[in-house]
Amino acid sequence: MPIVSKTRRQTDYKLFPPSVPIVIDNGASYFRIGWAGETEPRVVFRNIVQRPRHKATGETVTIVGDFDAAMMKFFDCTRSGPRSAFDSNVVYQFEIMEYILDFAFDRLGASGSAIDHPILITECVGNPVYSRSKMAELLFDTYGVPAVAFGVDAAFSYKYNQRHGKCRKDGIVICPGFTTTHTIPFVDGEPVYKGSCRTNIGGYHVTDYLKQLLSLKYPFHASRFTWEKAEELKLEHCYIAPDYVSEARKFQEGTKEAEEKTRYWQLPWIPPPVEAPPSEEEIARKAAIREKQGQRLREMAEAKRTSKITEMENELHSLHFLVKQLDQVEEDDIPSFLSDTGYASRQELESTVLKVTQALRKARGEPKDEADEFEENTDSSEKYPLINIPDNMLTPEQLKDKKKQLFLKTTTEGRLRARQKRNEEELEKERRNQLEEERRRENPEFYLEEMRAQYKEVLERVEQKKRLKTNGSNTNGNQKSGNVGRGERLSAAKRERMRLLTTAAFDRGKGEDTFGAKDEDWQLYKLMSKDHDEDDERPDSDEAELARLSSRLQEIDPTFEQKAEGETGQTPGEAPGVRPLTEEDYKIVIGVERFRCPEILFHPNLVGIEQVGLDEMAGASIRRLPHGDKELEERLTSSILMTGGCSLVQGMKERLECGIRMIRPCGSTINVVQAEDPVLDAWRGASAFAAELSFLRNAFTKKDYYEKGEEWLGRYQIQYNTL
């Protein structure tokens, strides 16, 4: 059950006299604040801060605790993620701490010019004096607090439960927290910190483990597995197996018990709408629309063509008119007459006339006359009159002209030749297609088989080439274990280049490096780059072949599926985009993960943390105690308290008992109890402590702090026994 935040502003602040202490449980996960003597903290929220920019005003605001997603649309959260004041379980970031305290006091209803109440605040075991002094300074200087006391949350929880008879004055408290887990032995009601033990694993790591496992198992849905979602899943589904190996075996064998324990999370999935085969009317309607569109296009094209034709006809008319006029004018007057119209000579005019008539004819769609073609060809010899005249008979100007004409002739001839070649190729292709069609008609089955075989072959070749390119060096990678990234660096082409380079470097011999003295040496680089080019070109022909075959097959073969490149069968990591998505793809299976994730509390080396787990920590704690009193140890193990939010995981009590029994001498009494309320008992214990009259003896004032200094602060500890 997730912890519910309470952040409504309290209104009765003024009713509490300055002697009533304020109690704060400053945990890495949640922050709880309230009045001493009460059983419930007034304000509870997640201990994180966000500082986004307000979109409208542009100022940076502070938001503390869990945020309502709906309100977030007013803010630009791109540059501000949630931040915590904690590094592991120690407060280090006091700016964030200040924002948190601001918010907390504000919600408690604080008013006036200072916080005029003593404050009891929790800290971790062995809190470095730096953190303690910074916290004290913050409280004294910024908030004007008269007196401060520091205590350990797990200890408060133990004392509270001791008072309620759950555990005795000698015992051990095991507190799995958010980022760390502690075990603290108690002797005569006081914690013995020398015997305490801390492993850097907690609820945060369990959630993170679950998140990563799910993201790896379902990479397609990876964006769905946010940290908050993973926490929800953990709180709801995780449990601790009494024995990991046997539980895992149950799942491996797929027993019925395992089936029952597997949970499924169905992500929302809408099947793609099945398109009903279009009815007759639909088809007819669509065909009609297409017809109309085609018709419209045709009409437009027609209109354009006719307008173009009329334009050209007009031009032709005017040109003919001009020619007639020219005939009437005398020879000498031609240049002056023509200068108005923009044509230099009669020939030019005539050639333009010819061109326009040809264009007109083409536009009208009439086939080119033989005469026209002939004209063209003969034109070539006329157009380039200078070509056939040998050079020595021409003036320099004419030579220039001749060169120009030669150039023109060769280009036009080249174009003609290219056109012819294209025509021939097309005819070839047509012929080939026809042959294929005939073959297919004769023997469809056989043909199909042939095609398929060909396709498979080409596919193999392409894939192999791809594999060589990327994984080529993995066969050599056995010597270098674990260097999975080197494959890309050592493809065949690159290896070849390295080889060439090294041979070039060493080939000179005689101890001297004379590479580069001869020009031919530099040809080496040409060789290298050419090699590389070749390598890239070769697969192209194969790939083109592949594409052709696949398109052909798609036409004729009803059962053919386009094989996506690189598909290697069903794997959990495969993108389901290759085949049509089914409902199955959207079902997240949480089976083994249910008990695999909390297992890291008992075996931190599963996530690479080389420390003891919960059960062995108790043993380590006992060993660390200064005295070797056997009876004391018996008393300790018969009163073991579990507290802290993480201890709410189902199955922890049994597992702890089992585990501790294994490490203790045979026959010793083991008694593990869970705190009444593992989440709130720390605050409750602190509240009860602060409500005692002797509280002020344990707190220190600002004067104390500044007089006695940091040394003293480092040694300061509260006395938990209040009686």
Place this chain on the structure above:
Amino acid sequence: MEAELVEADIVVPMHLSFKKTQSYEKYPKGQSRGRWKHLKQILQADHHPSFYINIESPPSTQPCKRICDVTGFEAPYVDPRTNLRYANAHVFKTLRSLSTHQAHHYLSIRNAAPLLK
């Protein structure tokens, strides 16, 4: 401020009466980075042998539990190429089809990923 926001009251007010110096005075904009010592630095700077470090747990004396990286079952085998643990041949097939990035991720969960990538 939009009316909705004011009602929801999620923002910390800029000015709080009970504070001697307000946050915006104390932390002018753009100075919060690099000003606070992290835990490692705090512990190094501590003059006395740090109690915080002393109470750390020792490494485990029990043999390390070997579970399959992908499925979570018992895993007696290790893949030589990627160093991942696997439970049986079926899982092995899956292992070989993992991308290098995924394999690396699995290893890093276990803190066993090689540093050179």
